[in-house]
Structure formats: structure tokens, C-alpha cells
Amino acid sequence: xxxxxxxxxxxxxxxxxxxxxxxxxxxxxxxxxxxxxxxxxxxxxxxxxxxxxxxxxxxxxxxxxxxxxxxxxxxxxxxxxxxxxxxxxxxxxxxxxxxxxxxxxxxxxxxxxxxxxxxxxxxxxxxxxxxxxxxxxxxxxxxxxxxxxxxxxxxxxxxxxxxxxxxxxxxxxxxxxxxxxxxxxxxxxxxxxxxxxxxxxxxxxxxxxxxxxxxxxxxxxxxxxxxxxxxxxxxxxxxxxxxxxxxxxxxxxxxxxxxxxxxxxxxxxxxxxxxxxxxxxxxxxxxxxxxxxxxxxxxxxxxxxxxx
Amino acid sequence: xxxxxxxxxxxxxxxxxxxxxxxxxxxxxxxxxxxxxxxxxxxxxxxxxxxxxxxxxxxxxxxxxxxxxxxxxxxxxxxxxxxxxxxxxxxxxxxxxxxxxxxxxxxxxxxxxxxxxxxxxxxxxxxxxxxxxxxxxxxxxxxxxxxxxxxxxxxxxxxxxxxxxxxxxxxxxxxxxxxxxxxxxxxxxxxxxxxxxxxxxxxxxxxxxxxxxxxxxxxxxxxxxxxxxxxxxxxxxxxxxxxxxxxxxxxxxxxxxxxxxxxxxxxxxxxxxxxxxxxxxxxxxxxxxxxxxxxxxxxxxxxxxxxxxxxxxxxxxxxxxxxxx
Numbered sequence: 001x002x003x004x005x006x007x008x009x010x011x012x013x014x015x016x017x018x019x020x021x022x023x024x025x026x027x028x029x030x031x032x033x034x035x036x037x038x039x040x041x042x043x044x045x046x047x048x049x050x051x052x053x054x055x056x057x058x059x060x061x062x063x064x065x066x067x068x069x070x071x072x073x074x075x076x077x078x079x080x081x082x083x084x085x086x087x088x089x090x091x092x093x094x095x096x097x098x099x100x101x102x103x104x105x106x107x108x109x110x111x112x113x114x115x116x117x118x119x120x121x122x123x124x125x126x127x128x129x130x131x132x133x134x135x136x137x138x139x140x141x142x143x144x145x146x147x148x149x150x151x152x153x154x155x156x157x158x159x160x161x162x163x164x165x166x167x168x169x170x171x172x173x174x175x176x177x178x179x180x181x182x183x184x185x186x187x188x189x190x191x192x193x194x195x196x197x198x199x200x201x202x203x204x205x206x207x208x209x210x211x212x213x214x215x216x217x218x219x220x221x222x223x224x225x226x227x228x229x230x231x232x233x234x235x236x237x238x239x240x241x242x243x244x245x246x247x248x249x250x251x252x253x254x255x256x257x258x259x260x261x262x263x264x265x266x267x268x269x270x271x272x273x274x275x276x277x278x279x280x281x282x283x284x285x286x287x288x289x290x291x292x293x294x295x296x297x298x299x300x301x302x303x304x305x306x307x308x
Numbered sequence: 309x310x311x312x313x314x315x316x317x318x319x320x321x322x323x324x325x326x327x328x329x330x331x332x333x334x335x336x337x338x339x340x341x342x343x344x345x346x347x348x349x350x351x352x353x354x355x356x357x358x359x360x361x362x363x364x365x366x367x368x369x370x371x372x373x374x375x376x377x378x379x380x381x382x383x384x385x386x387x388x389x390x391x392x393x394x395x396x397x398x399x400x401x402x403x404x405x406x407x408x409x410x411x412x413x414x415x416x417x418x419x420x421x422x423x424x425x426x427x428x429x430x431x432x433x434x435x436x437x438x439x440x441x442x443x444x445x446x447x448x449x450x451x452x453x454x455x456x457x458x459x460x461x462x463x464x465x466x467x468x469x470x471x472x473x474x475x476x477x478x479x480x481x482x483x484x485x486x487x488x489x490x491x492x493x494x495x496x497x498x499x500x501x502x503x504x505x506x507x508x509x510x511x512x513x514x515x516x517x518x519x520x521x522x523x524x525x526x527x528x529x530x531x532x533x534x535x536x537x538x539x540x541x542x543x544x545x546x547x548x549x550x551x552x553x554x555x556x557x558x559x560x561x562x563x564x565x566x567x568x569x570x571x572x573x574x575x576x577x578x579x580x581x582x583x584x585x586x587x588x589x590x591x592x593x594x595x596x597x598x599x600x601x602x603x604x605x606x607x608x609x610x611x612x613x614x615x616x617x618x619x620x621x622x623x624x625x626x627x628x629x630x631x632x633x
Contacts, residue, residue, distance in 0.1 A: 036433075037433065037434060037435060038435075040430060040433045040434045040438075041434040041435045041437075041438035042438075043430065043434075044430050044431070044434045044438040044439065044441070044442045045438055045441060045442075047427065047430070047442060047445075048438075048441045048442040048444075048445035048446075049445070051442075051445040051446060051448075051449050051506070051509075051510075052444075052445040052448050052449065054449070054452075054457065054460045054461060054464060054506070055448045055449060055452060055460075057460060057463070057464060057471065058456065058459075058460040058463075061463065069469065070469065071469075072468075072469060072474070073474070074469070074471050074474055112355075115351070116351040116352045116355060117352060119348040119349070119351060119352065120348060120349050120351075120352035120353075122348055123344075123345040123346075123348035123349045124345075124349075126345075127344070127345040129342065129345045129346070131346075132345070133628075133632075135349060135353070136628065137624070137628060138356070140624045140627055140628065141617065141620075141624060142356060142360050144563055144616050144617065144620040144623070144624070145360065145364070145613060145616065146563075146566070146567035146589075146612055146613065146616055147567070147569075148567045148569045148588070148589035148592060148593070148609075148612065149367070149567070149592065149609035149610070149612040149613045149616075150360070150363045150364065150367065150609065151593070151596070152367070152370075152592070152596035152597075152602060152605055152606065152609070153362070153363030153364070153366040153367045153370070153606070153609075154359070154363050155596075156366060157358075157362055157363060157366070172355065172358060172359050173359050175355050175359065176355050176356055176358065176359020176360045177359065177360075179352055179355060179356060180356070183352060184627075236453070237453040237454055237455070239454060239455060239569075239570045240569055240570065244597075255453065255454075255455040258455045258456065258459065259455055259574065259577070262459055262462075262574075262577065262578075263577055270466075272463055272466075272469075275459060275463070276459070276460070276463065278459075279455075279456040279459045279460060280456075282453055282455065282456045283451075283452050283453055283456040283457075286451055286452075286453050287448060287451040287452065289451075290447070290450070290451035291444075291447060291448075291451065294447055294451075
């Protein structure tokens with residue numbers, strides 16, 4: 001609102017112009033605007049193509065036999081491609097092992113993380129108590145701590161309590177890494193639900209826990225889903241902690257498996273077709289999952305973290 | 309809404325301490341309620357103390373000790389005060405790593421935010437179908453797991469059969485025939501920067517675009533009638549209104565780019581892992597796992613932690629202010 005009130009003095013000489021020109025110029029200006037929009041739309045399309053190219057290239061290369069990838073002229077359209085690379089990758093067996101490991105660690109971490117974060121979010125958005133601000137501050141600061149500054153200590157910790165090479169050891173570190181942001185996200189959702197609703201139900205004779213589970217909990221479901229998805233993606237893609245804690249081959253998670261797959265082929269000529277098939281196997285489920293839930297997630301991220 | 313239930317417990321606390329004025333029975337539930345928030349917090353605090361608190365403390369203490377051959381045979385490591393920090397300050401190689409990391413972080417973060425802002429503005433200016441196409445492309449890139457993305461990029465920059473070299477050569481730049489991008493630090497970090505920018509721009513562009521949708525079109529139309537050029541509208545109306553989003557996104561990028569590890573590590577797998585190709589993350593990794601020089605590694609970690617905290621202080625303050633509203 002401030003713009004219209006402040007601009008008239010600035011454009012003191014203009015008032016004579018608008019009545020005469022605005023009406024006459026409107027069509028041409030609109031036409032010129034359309035040309036500009038068309039040009040910018042084409043630019044947006046070019047940017048989109050450039051941005052998506054690596055993803056396309058991964059998929060396209062994964063369908064081609066090595067003989068065609070060896071050619072010095074790249075094949076841009078994989079006509080006559082096959083799923084041979086995928087068969088070869090899946091036939092190695094240790095893919096399934098890594099997939100199982102990834103699923104187990106991720107699911108365990110997400111469930112525990114959601115439970116802990118939910119309780120904590122409830123505490124900080126429903127109650128005022130001594131130490132509340134310190135906790136919120138700690139949550140914010142821990143979010144900023146770089147994992148790369150901590151992993152030696154985390155290795156030593158797991159060595160001390162026997163958590164190396166284990167699902168639970170890795171999960172403890174994953175939950176600790178993801179809980180702060182999940183608390184922060186859920187806090188936004190919890191405080192968006194008026195406590196009056198619950199109190200009204202209590203006046204109607206429900207106990208506090210029952211009022212909570214009947215009234216507030218269902219309303220929180222979208223928030224739990226959004227933060228659960230966030231936690232899932234973080235754990236599924238995590239690399240550094242897994243690299244340090246899970247060093248034995250049979251304990252690899254998918255990111256570690258993919259890296260070792262590339263490394264293994266470094267010694268000989270890299271089989272890029274298989275490597276790209278392996279990358280697709282790791283990426284495609286995540287991409288599909290992400291596209292399905294991203295709307296809910298970005299709105300959750302915006303309301304939880306960015307929007308002030 | 310968060311404030312509605314808030315004053316009640318706070319007002320109740322002094323009441324509980326003072327001689328009970330009202331009926332006696334409510335006192336017990338009140339006291340139990342005062343304990344409840346702590347019980348709710350206990351699991352989260354517990355796991356944070358174990359998974360983050362202990363490692364930070366260990367890191368701080370270890371950075372004051374020295375580790376040598378004797379320690380590998382079980383001798384306790386002696387405290388040496390700030391000697392490890394002094395060693396970092398005196399080590400020209402590590403200074404190189406620190407300076408390189410900071411420069412890499414600033415350049416990459418600025419490019420990311422500038423591009424993200426540009427794409428967000430572009431999304432506003434184009435037809436619907438073009439905007440949706442661009443958004444889907446960005447989301448696809450955003451959703452790629454880091455390891456998969458790195459693998460593809462290494463293939464794109466492959467010396468002999470990578471598409472990048474082929475495109476440059478086809479465009480007539482003969483010097484890119486079998487050009488090895490990962491062989492010299494400058495091109496190595498340029499590639500790393502391109503990849504990090506590619507991965508981070510989607511988040512920035514979509515966040516800024518979300519911020520742009522909050523800018524009222526009436527104000528923009530009014531200013532257009534008053535004769536403001538598109539450039540003036542951008543500078544005096546749009547940018548000031550989305551400033552908070554840009555600031556937060558920039559800070560997040562700075563913090564994230566300072567600790568970039570996976571990308572550099574994977575590029576080192578494909579190229580060279582000598583210290584000229586290290587940033588802070590990989591340098592600590594090598595110190596900690598390779599030479600077992602935990603003292604220096606821990607001191608360097610504490611250095612990153614401190615640097616990150618200094619950079620994020622502004623962000624933390626902004627978020628804390630929001631929480632208290």
C-alpha cells in the first residue's frame with residue numbers, strides 16, 4: 001500500500017501523460033509484452049532442458065550396451081536400447097543386500113525420529129517452561145553443525161558402545177542428525193492447531209490424552225507425513241556417516257554400494273552402462289517418491305523454516 | 309495461536325510456589341503438568357546428547373590432546389593445550405585448504421542464489437506451461453540422490469567419452485580434445501562448483517518463487533501505472549519484499565557449501581586425491597582416518613564448527629525471533 005501513496009510526488013511530471021497515452025499505448029504495450037513473454041518462455045524451456053539433461057543422460061546411457069557408449073560420438077537417443085545393464089546389475093546380488101540395509105536403517109530411523117520429534121514439538125509449542133528457549137536454540141544450532149566436523153568423534157563413540165557396523169548404531173546417529181529439523185517442522189504444524197479445540201473436548205468430558213488423540217492428532221497427520229518424508233529422504237541419501245560407521249561390504253547402504261560399484265570399475269575400463277543403470281536404480285524410486293509428495297513437503301518447508 | 313495456551317502455565321508456576329489460594333486439589337495436576345514438558349522432551353534430548361552432544365564434547369577435548377605412535381599402543385593422549393590449533397595456524401597446506409574452502413563456499417553460494425533468483429523471476433514472467441516445465445525439471449534435479457548425481461556428472465565430464473568435451477570440441481574448441489577436468493585444482497573445483505550449483509539452485513529457485521507469490525500484484529500494477537519501469541519495480545518493490553527469503557536462503561547455502569564433502573570426495577575418487585584437491589571436509593576425513601592424527605583433525609573440526617556457528621548466528625537469531633512471536 002505504501003507504493004501508491006509515495007509515488008505520485010516522485011512522478012510529478014507524469015500526471016498529464018497517463019490519460020493521453022495509457023489508453024492509446026495499452027494495446028501495443030500488451031502486444032510487445034506478449035512477444036517478451038514468448039521469448040522468456042522459450043528461454044525457460046531451454047533452461048529446463050539444460051537442467052534436466054544429466055537426469056536424462058543417466059537414464060539414456062543405462063539403456064545402451066557398452067559398445068555404443070564406447071563410441072566417441074555420443075548417442076543422444078537410445079533407440080534400440082535394452083535392459084541388459086539392469087539385469088547385469090541386479091544379478092550381482094549385493095544390490096539386494098544393500099537395498100535391505102538401506103530400508104532397515106531408514107525405516108527404523110524415521111519411526112524413532114518422528115516419535116521423538118513429535119513429543120518434543122508438542123512440548124515446545126504447547127507449553128512454556130523454564131529452559132524452553134534454550135532447547136529451541138540448541139535445536140537451531142545443532143541443525144547448523146556440519147556432520148563433516150563430527151564423524152571422527154561419532155566413530156569413536158560407536159567403537160566405544162559397540163555400534164560399529166550395526167543398524168542401531170547408524171540409526172542413533174541418523175536420528176540425532178534429523179531430529180532437530182523435524183522438531184522445527186512439526187512445531188509449526190502443532191502450533192497451527194488451536195489448543196482451544198482440545199480444551200473444548202475436555203470441557204465435554206474427555207480426558208486430556210483422549211481429547212488429544214481424538215481431536216489434535218488427526219489434524220497433525222499432514223505434518224507428520226511431511227516431516228516423515230523429509231527424514232526418509234535425508235536418511236536414504238546419507239553418505240558420510242554410513243561411510244564411517246559401515247565399512248564392511250555386507251553392511252553397505254545403497255549410496256555406499258553405488259560408490260563402491262563405480263570404484264570397482266575404476267581399476268578396469270569403467271562399464272558406464274552398468275554404472276548408469278545402478279544410479280538409476282538408486283535414483284528413480286527417490287525421484288518418483290519425491291515428485292509425489294513434493295507439494296506437501298515444500299509447503300511444509302516454507303511454513304516451517306523459510307516463511308517468517 | 310501458540311501464545312494462547314502459553315500464558316496459563318507460566319502464570320500457574322508462581323501460583324504453585326505461593327501458598328495455595330484456591331482449592332487444594334488442582335495443585336497436583338499443575339505440578340504434574342510442570343513436569344510433563346520435560347518428559348516429552350526427554351527422548352529427543354537424550355538422543356541429541358548421545359549423537360551430537362558427546363561427539364562435540366569429544367571433539368573439543370581431543371583438539372587439546374596430542375596423538376602419536378605411543379597412543380596407538382594404548383597410551384593415554386596427553387593434553388597439550390592449544391598446540392594443535394597452533395599447528396594448524398603454522399601449516400601452510402591447511403591454510404591453503406581453509407582459504408580454498410571459504411572462497412569455494414562464497415563463490416558457489418553467490419552463484420547459486422543469483423541463478424535461483426533469476427529463475428524464480430523467470431517463472432513469474434513466462435506462460436504457464438513454460439513455468440511448469442521448468443519447475444518439473446528443477447524438481448527432478450533436486451530429487452536426485454547426491455551419489456547418483458555425482459556418478460552421472462563424472463560420466464558427463466569423462467576425459468575421453470564425456471558429453472561435455474564432445475560438445476566443446478564440436479563447437480570448435482579443439483583444446484578440449486580429451487581434456488582432463490579433474491587433473492588441475494582450478495578446473496576440478498570449477499566442476500565441483502557447477503555440480504553443487506546444479507543441485508542447490510532448485511531449492512533456492514522454488515523458495516524464492518514461493519516468496520514472490522506473496523508480493524501483491526496490486527502494488528505492482530499501481531507502480532506500473534505511476535510509470536515505474538520493470539527494473540525500478542524489481543529494485544524498489546520486489547527485492548525489498550523478498551529480502552528475508554533471500555537472506556535465509558543465502559545463509560543456508562553458505563553453511564552447506566562450507567561443509568561440502570560427498571561431491572569433492574567422489575570427484576577425488578575419479579581424479580586425484582592429493583591435498584591440492586582438498587576442501588575442509590575431505591581434509592578432516594583424511595587426517596582422522598588416514599594418519600590417525602585425531603588431535604589435529606579434531607582441532608580442524610572445531611574450527612569448521614566455529615566458522616559455521618559464526619555464519620549462522622544471523623539465521624539462528626532470525627528464526628528465534630520468529631519463534632518468540
